[in-house]
Amino acid sequence: MANELYADGIGEITITGSIVRIDFMSLSETERDDKNNPKPTFRQRVIMPVDAFANSMDLMQKALDGLVEAGAVRRTAEPARRPAVEAVQQGQNASPNFN
Template identity: 70%
Template sequence: MSDELYADGVGEITITGSIVRIDFVSLSPAERDGNNNPKAVFRQRVIMPVDAFANSMDLMQKALNGLVEAGAIRRIADLPKPPVAENRRDAAAAANVSPNFN
């Protein structure tokens, strides 16, 4: 039997010289932030040489492309774009900018 780890995501990636450290995090069932959302807490770190990291990123990109092709996920670029402002005043309002500084 092998050890397995569930992670909700990557908390941080640190590169020091030729070594990459990837910190995995999970949402805490007990700890909460100021908005009462579960805090992401450190679970485990993977340490690897930078060339192994580059190879793993290539493999992950291929997996991501397969998920997109299968329709399991969509890229942000594929989502509908927000409407474009028709004139300068609308653009300022859309950007939540004061019209006094046109």
């Protein structure tokens, strides 16, 4: 049996040199914020080289395109490019932890 992890989303992606760290999070069963919403809680971290991250993003884009084509999800307006994406493409450290 393989180890599996459920995550509600990605909490943070940190890039340090040629290493990418992806922190997965889930909503807490017990902790709540000021508005009584479940707080995001760190679950697990995946660490990979930047080229593997780039390849995985290509694979995820293909999966998303398939979901759009099947009608499972709908695209809204094209998202604006964020400075972090541009920094990664230019080889800079895009993590807010290093500003």
